[in-house]
Amino acid sequence: xxxxxxxxxxxxxxxxxxxxxxxxxxxxxxxxxxxxxxxxxxxxxxxxxxxxxxxxxxxxxxxxxxxxxxxxxxxxxxxxxxxxxxxxxxxxxxxxxxxxxxxxxxxxxxxxxxxxxxxxxxxxxxxxxxxxxxxxxxxxxxxxxxxxxxxxxxxxxxxxxxxxxxxxxxxxxxxxxxxxxxxxxxxxxxxxxxxxxxxxxxxxxxxxxxxxxxxxxxxxxxxxxxxxxxxxxxxxxxxxxxxxxxxxxxxxxxxxxxxxxxxxxxxxxxxxxxxxxxxxxxxxxxxxxxxxxxxxxxxxxxxxxxxxxxxxxxxxxxxxxxxxxxxxxxxxxxxxxxxxxxx
Numbered sequence: 001x002x003x004x005x006x007x008x009x010x011x012x013x014x015x016x017x018x019x020x021x022x023x024x025x026x027x028x029x030x031x032x033x034x035x036x037x038x039x040x041x042x043x044x045x046x047x048x049x050x051x052x053x054x055x056x057x058x059x060x061x062x063x064x065x066x067x068x069x070x071x072x073x074x075x076x077x078x079x080x081x082x083x084x085x086x087x088x089x090x091x092x093x094x095x096x097x098x099x100x101x102x103x104x105x106x107x108x109x110x111x112x113x114x115x116x117x118x119x120x121x122x123x124x125x126x127x128x129x130x131x132x133x134x135x136x137x138x139x140x141x142x143x144x145x146x147x148x149x150x151x152x153x154x155x156x157x158x159x160x161x162x163x164x165x166x167x168x169x170x171x172x173x174x175x176x177x178x179x180x181x182x183x184x185x186x187x188x189x190x191x192x193x194x195x196x197x198x199x200x201x202x203x204x205x206x207x208x209x210x211x212x213x214x215x216x217x218x219x220x221x222x223x224x225x226x227x228x229x230x231x232x233x234x235x236x237x238x239x240x241x242x243x244x245x246x247x248x249x250x251x252x253x254x255x256x257x258x259x260x261x262x263x264x265x266x267x268x269x270x271x272x273x274x275x276x277x278x279x280x281x282x283x284x285x286x287x288x289x290x291x292x293x294x295x296x297x298x299x300x301x302x303x304x305x306x307x308x309x310x311x312x313x314x315x316x317x318x319x320x321x322x323x324x325x326x327x328x329x330x331x332x333x334x335x336x337x338x339x340x341x342x343x
Contacts, residue, residue, distance in 0.1 A: 006112035006131050008053050011044035011084070014247055019076035020060045021244035023069065028306045030059050040274065044249045044259050050112030054137035061140055068176045070140040074147030075179055079155070084109070085148075086253065089206060095156070096202035099126060113192070119199045127194040134191020139170040142193040149195055150180050155208055157201075168194040230269050230276060233262070237280045241303060248273045281305065282318050289327045296323050 017039050021027055031038050034055055061069045078085070088101035099117045106115055114129045128145055130138060146167050154162060167180060168188035175185055188194065236254045240246045251273070252259040266272055281303040288299045300311035315323045 006050040006110075007047050008050045008110045008112055009044065010042045010046035010048060011249055012053055012110065013048065013056055014039055014042060014044060014249055015077050016057060016060060016073055017247060018244045018250075019069075019073040020064070022076075023064050023066065023072070025060060025063055027245060030056070030063055034059060039245055039247060040277075050110070051137075053112075054141060057140050057144065058137040067174055070144040071147035071175050071179055074144035075151045077144070078148040078151035089152075089208075092206050094202065094206060095204050098206055099202075119202065121199055123196055124199045124202055125194055125196050128192045130191045134170065136171075138191050140174065142169055142188075142191065143171065143174040146193045146195065147175060147179050150175075153195075153197075153201075156204070156206065164198045166196045168196075230266065230271060233266065233273070233276055234280055237277055238284065241280065241284055245304060246277055277304075278314065282315060285311065285315060285323070286319065286326065289323055290330045296327075299323070 013036070017027065020030070028038060034052065036042070036052060036056065057070055057073070060073075061067065066072075084105045085102070088105055089098055092098035092101055096117070099115075103115045103117065106113070112131060114131070116125075116127050116129060118125055126149060128142065146169055150162075150165070150167065153165065162180075162184075165180075166184050166186060167175070168186045169175065170188055170191060170193075172182070172185035172187055175182075233251060236251045237246050240250065248259050248262065252262040263273060266276065285299050285303040285305075288294060288302070289296075292299075294302075296311070297308045300308045303311070305311035305314065312322055315321075315326070319326060321329070
């Protein structure tokens, strides 16, 4: 791909997925409409045209019918420990150091925009300047980025500590009032976004750090009972299933290693992330079929299957019978056991 074409990385698109799924979006439908690889097949390091990110966010917003979705996604990303954010934040001692680290990270990974931080001694400004043409799609990206930084500031300083913060956006109405009051918003005619705040904020220490520190997952079970890599990943997947799509990048971040390293570790154990994920989805679905009265379609969604039909095919292949037949067989077995004990 020509370097003259603004580009971004796969992890930027993947960062949109959890908040979209949590809002009830149809992930497969949106990705397919843009001819994008589905999230499970999208490499976080894959180089993509920046317009793919713009179009995905705009399509997600249109699909949900919520003009504030980009800001909500930004809020989620700010609190989810996205690797690029997490590593910069956890390595920083002050807000200024954190912002400088982010500048470096984004200049190494994307070419569609430039983050800049400057101060005149009284006021400091964090701005995002675009290299391409601004439009309604890039305005949504601007809202997402602004909401992410506002959320980081709020979590660090508290809601009462945001006095003096102003944000300029192409579409100020896209920022929900619970993220930032309308009084602190200004319209920005050019594309991009800008956050202005007192310069002394730059000296404030970073108090909060995200989880996901490095863990040793390269060994198997030992005499001390340490979990094997597969067992550790299984646990991480189970903890994420009910909250939406489970991504390799997110699980890798949880255990504190790069996605490719996690893939290599699992390969050395004779398996893959895709295989472990499918197995956990199926095991969880089997438990729900046995212990709840939830509709099979709802269980399929909860366990991350694209449709009840996809779920039924995978379940039948793994266990030799359909979900409905398995549930009926389990119920009959329980009734017979109860009758036997009663007798």
